[in-house]
Each structure stands twice: as structure tokens, then as C-alpha cells.
Amino acid sequence: MATHPTEVNSREVAERRLRLPAYPHIGTRPLFSFQPGHVRTWLGELETSVPAASHRRIVFGTVSAAFSATLDDGLITKTPCKARSIQIP
Numbered sequence: 371m372a373t374h375p376t377e378v379n380s381r382e383v384a385e386r387r388l389r390l391p392a393y394p395h396i397g398t399r400p401l402f403s404f405q406p407g408h409v410r411t412w413l414g415e416l417e418t419s420v421p422a423a424s425h426r427r428i429v430f431g432t433v434s435a436a437f438s439a440t441l442d443d444g445l446i447t448k449t450p451c452k453a454r455s456i457q458i459p
Contacts, residue, residue, distance in 0.1 A: 384432050391420050391429045401446050404437075406453035413459065426459035 388397075395412045396404070413430065420426050434451035441449050450456070 387429055387432050388436075391416055391426075392433050396433070401440055404446070404450045406450045406455050409433075409450045409453070409456055413456070416459070423459050430459055 392412070395415055396408065399408065413426075416426050416429065420429065430451070434449070437446070437449035437451050440446050
């Protein structure tokens with residue numbers, strides 16, 4: 371989040387978006403170990419904990435952008451959020 375390319379307020383908003391709906395579920399796994407199945411499982415849990423599809427879409431978009439940034443940085447070879455089996459909320 372420290373390298374989020376926009377202003378500080380936007381970074382704080384993105385951090386809040388991820389703190390409860392994402393970090394507890396996907397924040398402890400090493401980046402290189404993520405598979406699309408992990409994202410599908412998390413999305414299923416997200417559907418239960420975040421009733422509004424619009425909010426789930428925003429959270430997923432933020433997580434997906436983080437994976438895209440790690441892909442750009444060469445930390446992973448592909449992003450699990452872009453797999454064909456992933457259904458965006």
C-alpha cells in the first residue's frame with residue numbers, strides 16, 4: 371500500500387477496503403503461492419461477509435490491482451485474479 375501511486379487519502383481508503391474483507395483471508399499467504407482456487411475460496415467467503423455486490427466488486431478490484439502491481443514488479447509470474455475461472459462480483 372505504501373507504493374500506491376495516488377495521494378495519501380486514496381492509499382488510506384484502499385487500506386480500509388482491504389483491512390477486514392481481504393487481509394484476514396489472503397494476507398498471510400506468500401504471494402508466490404497464490405492459486406486461482408485461493409481467490410475463488412476467498413470470493414465465496416466475501417459473498418457471505420459483504421452482502422453488497424458493489425462493495426465486493428470494489429474490494430476485489432483493489433486486490434486485483436495489488437496482484438497486478440506485484441506482477442509488474444516481477445514478484446509473481448501471473449495473477450490469480452485474472453484466471454478464467456474467477457468470476458468478478
